[in-house]
Amino acid sequence: MSDTTPAAETAAPHRYTAQLAADIERRWQDRWETEGTFAAANPSGDLDSDPELAARPKKFIMDMFPYPSGAGLHVGHPLGYIATDVYARFQRMTGHNVLHTLGFDAFGLPAEQYAVQTGTHPRVSTEANMVTMQAQLRRLGLGHDRRRSFATIDPDYYRWTQWIFLQIYNSWYDKAADRARPIAELVAQFADGTRETPDGRPWAELTAAEQSEVLSGHRLAYAAQSPVNWCPGLGTVLANEEVTADGRSERGNYPVFKANLRQWMMRITAYADRLLSDLDALDWPEAIKLQQRNWIGRSEGARVDFPVRTADGQASADAAVTVFTTRQDTLFGATYMVLAPEHELVEAIVPAAWPEGTHPVWTGGHATPADAVAAYRKQAASKSDVERQAEAKDKTGVFTGAFAVNPVSGDPVPVFIADYVLMGYGTGAIMAVPAHDTRDFAFARAFELPMRCVVEPTDGRGTDTTTWDDAFASYDATIVNSAGEGISLDGLGVVEAKAAITRWLSERGIGEGTVNYRLRDWLFSRQRYWGEPFPIVYDEDGVPHALPDSMLPVELPEVDDYSPRTFDPDDADTSPETPLSRNAEWTTVELDLGDGPRTYRRETNTMPNWAGSCWYELRYLDPNNSERLVDPAVESYWMGPRDGRPAGGVDLYVGGAEHAVLHLLYARFWHKVLFDLGHISSVEPFHKLYNQGMIQAYVYRDARRIAVPAAEVEELGGEYWYNGERVTRLLGKMGKSLKNAVTPDEICAEFGADTLRLYEMAMGPLDVSRPWEPRAVVGQYRLLQRVWRNVVDEATGEVTVSDAEPDEETLRALHKAIDGVSGDMAELRFNTAIAKITELNNHLTKAAAPVPRAVAEQLVLLIAPLAPHIAEELWSKLGHTASLTHADFPVADPALAQDPEVTCVVQIKGKVKARLEVPPAIPEAELEALALADPAVVAALGGAAIRKVIVRAPKLVNIVI
């Protein structure tokens, strides 16, 4: 595979070639494995092998869990793994006990779909994929502690996933204490009367089913009938997060419908505030924090009750529609109301006939309100979210025939239904203030509804709304036109007006200040085979029972058919059927759960793909513990809170930005529950998060827009040709389907793993996406060749270093490099670290003399985290018998890292006219005198009068004339 011919080989039999690299790399990988070089020491338990190591400061470094895909890796995949490995190796050399390993997130749809197509058990194909991927990763020389690796599909692992599920199931959120507590403590409160039951009956008088139902309303994991995203094409329900903005499944791109189904949910909303506020202490990219904040979507406002006349014509305080608004200050401007089409009160308020004088555009041309509402509801339900989306600008809706009363002005306001109000947000009903809300404005214009200006525009448009082109929505203005019984907001600013009206509302019991969240509870069940079974059974009354710990794990049974029943993707009128439900032998089970052997029916849903990755960081710590999820002493050692990381957590977590909300939010939620229940000492799972960029690749397409093999495209004078046909070039993702994938195996074969590692790290900053440039890889290969040649004679293979003392210039170059490289490594700036190593090596190459041993050794140590195989080989050639994994990383001598002379630039009017070599500590006056006396300066000045001299010792003198 190497480009080097036999001729060159004979000339330099010990040149650093791809073959030599392959030989070195395989040998060191074997040695690391047999010596257990990367074993991290626990303070106690079965992995406490080395107390000296455990006594060092710890670093817990993690990559996001890979899914073992059957397609194999391309060079983009290991980018993050290489980066964490470099960082981990650097940390080992700076005296840390480093925990770095990698497991597999191995439950998932691809294996199941493959099983459906081929009949291969998902476990079989998944395990084969893991073997392939392990081999590919091993070839890169990643320093993982293999003892700590596992896959989520291991029963020993998912036993604890199920255990955590039960912990969550058996907990409730105590709002007063602001934490989760065991459900038994809630039962005790109901039992002794401290807490009243919903209907006031004593707890003991409730049937088991009723008690179960009550508790279900509090449990952090609960089964409930709720509107969920049903995807007939996949045959499963999906979490909101798995549905794209245009209402399709993220996987498969099938239509998704709203259906009311009984599903398992996680009460993540109980943690909304903590998930939000605890972000502050985390060292995460702002963009990710922002996405989480937006996803949680906290907004402060008020709930306000609007009395409505019911269908029988009675105005009644009982029939009130509650709205959520963030602009309670504009309540006087509410001239109509809108309910979501699905709102439960709609039917109750629709009268038999249109009220006298109903505006024709409000009725949609229907004879009665009931007809109009039914027609609109039907139309809204049949529309996919895509269609709603497309029509977002055109406001549609219909009058219900009912009127409500604006509680502050007393004015009657018509009640509409319209699909611009969403059932899932707030209360599913709004008060519409067309003058001060853009959506309401558009609706009011379309339906010729009145407007009332209650916030004085500051842009000079005046208060006559008939002349307006849009709503005036600014917060920075004063309230007008807002005086009523016992209240006047006139003259107040928006903020004060909000406070005043909120107080007035709560005094009267018709509203209150409240906080609303966009975040909803997490849909946790899937109609899939290849996932963790729920540790739940149902008795003959349908009451769910948690299985005791002793019955875990509930293992996945064998089935004949892995597929859920799927349907016509467009048929909304279908409902899910799980693969596990077809296995009667498994679903029906006789158990003794404390009251004698009885027959139970197993839960046949499985957990979603995220379950296994919600807590894996904890299992890396103590992977073999059969008694506990993780030993508290071990957890506190690796993840406990300490200075600089008050919430504790992993020291560095590297992965793609695509997990910004899903995985990271779920994992934080589980972590907090486990913390509340006292199982762990850290409040957050991941202290520092880093998003690596993507490696992109050029996609070449022919005239039919079909991708052609990128490797076979030729460039001729700025144009691209394939098989004699001109093709176009665009930057895109790397992948098999685009025919532009480059595999790590190819690069390793052509140059070696160290070159691949170096190139991936040198391409640019880790967090930036950049194109893979096949031609540029050779640059890093050359660097390694030069490093090799600076230490080893290519003809004899003998070490060439001298025992001479390094000259001062070399020493300074070395210490400057050390200084820069250590700083860069600590901050994950591997690209600039490599540039500085290259600079040093170029200096040594140009010196054209044997490299002094002291300098060679430091150079080898500097490059060791980046290119560990060649570094180990050189280190051993230099006479060291032990691996350099735990050798001390070079430390810069500050006196040598700084130049004895710095170049001072002398500018005249900002243009450089002369350069002086001066000591760094030169006094300003002396520097100025030196500059003014310089012949070049004198010449450039030509006797002109000097107006001013700016001296910035020691680097600059600027003369102004």
Add this chain to the structure above:
RNA sequence: GCGGCGGUGGCGCAGUGGCGACGCAGCAGACUUAGGAUCUGUGGCCCUUGAUCGGGCUUGAGGGUUCGAAUCCCUUCCGCCGCACCA
């Protein structure tokens, strides 16, 4: 539409107020039968010169602050990423 990030040689990118790092490509040379191997040198554009020297212009565009701007401020254009009728 709202929010975030970013635009520097042919390319990937260094550089957070004061000499454009490092690599690729290119060009010239060396070793070579040859080289897409390796080594050495060169290194944006324009003017001037036989060649040096010298001078001018360059960090998306335009303006501003400053003795001095890739860096700070304003305006504008382009690209990428989130969110998207969230009341």
